[in-house]
Amino acid sequence: MRLYNTLTRQKEQFVPRAPGKVAMYICGPTVYNHIHIGNARTFLSFDVIRRYLRWSGFEVTYVQNITDVDDKIINRAREEGRSPAEVAAEYTEAFIAAMHALGIEDPDIRPRATAEIPAMVELIGCLIGSGHAYEVDGDVYFAVRSFEDYGKLSGRDIEQMQSGARVEIDPRKRDPLDFALWKAAKPGEPSWDSPWSQGRPGWHIECSAMSAKYLGNPFDIHAGGDDLVFPHHENEIAQSEACSHTTFANYWLHGGMLTIDREKMSKSEGNFLLLKDVLQHVRPQALRLLMLQTHYRSPFDYSAERLQEATVALERVEGAVRNLEWTIENAAVKLGGSASDDQSEKALTLINRIEATRKQFKSSMDDDFNTAGAVAAIFELVTIANSSITETLQSALLKDAVTVARQTIVELLAVLGVVVGSDEDRSEELPQELVTLAAEMAGYSGDKPAEAVETLLAVRREAREKKDWARADAVRDGLATLGFTIEDTAAGTRVVRKG
Ligand SMILES: [Zn+2]
Known part of the structure; x- marks a missing residue:
């Protein structure tokens, strides 16, 4: 497995x-607002990477923090006349709900900054003790020039930073580049005890302290959006390595930015999308599938048109999986080798394709998590599997091949977090009106749409056997009003959604 390391x-x-083990840390949200789809893309990318690592046999420990104390939270609370803790609690809950809506798994550990202050105070103490930080009036600053490797992650030269910096001049800082580790509280602000003042931690020190506490240094993978490379991640490295004298994290993975209709997302330009608003109009699985079709490090362009294409692609895959399932259930395998040569040949083609798909999926994902290549491999298998089932399955070999093809499609999509083909999904898609229809036409007394369909088809079959065409047609018409047509095939009868 090869991955791109921002550091090198x-x-x-x-x-x-x-x-066999992976320790992974991803910077979480500052909870002062709902997350936008740019953040959502970052968190989704690393959710997929985590799932793939696990599928590849690694035991993954995945830590994502919540920054629940910050200037932005305090400002918002002040604007809205409530406490910072209330603001943080509201948006923490909203964040977790949005992650669940998008099918992103919970981290193994979700530390909250306000519950981890002692670890931060300890780290700041270590930095002061070793001459990398200094206190002024209850604030503590990191002395950037005391850390030789400063700039190694972002590739910036400290002298250029100095000359190009639009850093505000704070006479209390020894150097304009120095950044705050601890801030003394102003009246009414949330604060904690420390040797320097009643105050609160700076943002950067939170991640240094929490990742070390839960994963140790060095840990394997530090991840985040590429807007965090500088200064956030650069500062994390400086703080952690200046104190521990060991590497902070071995691999740095950064997700690319998101544009909307090829424009940079910006509130002032009016093209700013919150995840929760996008999910009002689109299935989360379609958004996921769309995002997977761009490599996680590349810029991703969001548009309603592309989202529509992804929705169609998702429906095509779901339809194919349902067709495969139905064909398997309704196979009429002939024993004694009477199946046609044509079906045996299809079986061999399909078996080869399944193997090729697995290989292509793995080699794509092992190459810096190329999800676009992985999705393309699955789509190709979908196409070939679909074309193998144009008639009733009579060959045992073809039935087995179709069964394995279905399993492979469902399994590999699930590795990417796209769930298709479960029975629950199917029954969810069938409208509840089918139950009412079956109750009226066939005396059905249950409450499961899938069962209702079976009951209706049984009534129609019986009517046709008795040549009661009016009754058979009534079933057909009843289903048609709900948007379904009946297909009679060599293997049996089924109901499909029209168009
Ligand atoms: Zn961080």
């Missing part, structure tokens, strides 16, 4: 610090 600016062989 190249793809590297992935070697975890302990064989």
Whole structure:
């Protein structure tokens, strides 16, 4: 497995610090607002990477923090006349709900900054003790020039930063580049005890302290959006390595930015989308599928048109999986080798394709998590599998091949977090009106749409056998009013959604 490391600016062989285990930290949200789809893309990308690592056999420990104390939260609370804790609690809950809506798994550990202050105070104490930080009037600053490697992640030169900096001049800082580790509280602000003042931590120190506490240093993968490379991640490295004298994180993975209709997302330009608003109009699985079709490090362009295409692609895959399931259930395998040569040949083609798909999926994902290549491999299998089932399955070999093809499609999509083909999904899609229809026409007394369909088809079959065409047609018409047509095939009868 090779992955691109921002620190070395190249793809590297992935070697975890302990064989078979991956310790991974991803910077979480500052909870002062609902997250936008740019954040959502970052979190989705690393959700997929985590799932793939696990599928590849690694035991993954995944930590994502919540920054629940910050200037932005305090400002928002002041604007709205409530406490920072209330604002943070509201948006923490909203964030977790949005992650669940998008099918993003909970982290193994979700530390909240306000519950981890002692670890931060300890780290700041270590930095002061070793001469990398200094206190002024209850504030503590990191002395950037005391850390030789400053700039190694972002590739910035400290002298250029200095000359190009639009850093506000704060006479209390020894150097304009120095950044705050601890801020003394103003009246009414949330604060905690420390040796320097009643105050609160700076943002950067939170991640240094929490990742070390839960994962140790060095840990394997530090991840986040590429807007965090500088200064956030650069500062995390400086703080952590200045104190521990060991590497902070071995691999740095950064997700690319998101544009909307090729424009940079910006509130002032009016093209700013919150995840929760997008999910009002679109299935989360379609949004996921769309995002997967761009490599996680590349810029991703969001548009309503592309989202529509992804929805169609998702429906095509779901339809194919349902067709495969139905064909398997309704196979009429002939024993004694009487199946046609044509079906045996199809079986061999399909078996070859399944193997090729698995290989292509794995080689794509092992190459810096190329999800676009992985999705393309699955789509190709969908096409070939679909074309293998134009008639009733009579060959045992073809039935087996179709069964494995279905399993493979469902399994590999699930590795990417796209769930298709479960029975629950199917019954959810069938409208409840089918139950009413079956109750009226066939005396059905249950409440499951899928069962209702079976009951209706049984009534129609019986009517046709008795040549009661009026009754048979009534079933057909009843289903048609709900948007379904009946298909009679060699293998039996089924109901499909029209158009
Ligand atoms: Zn962070």
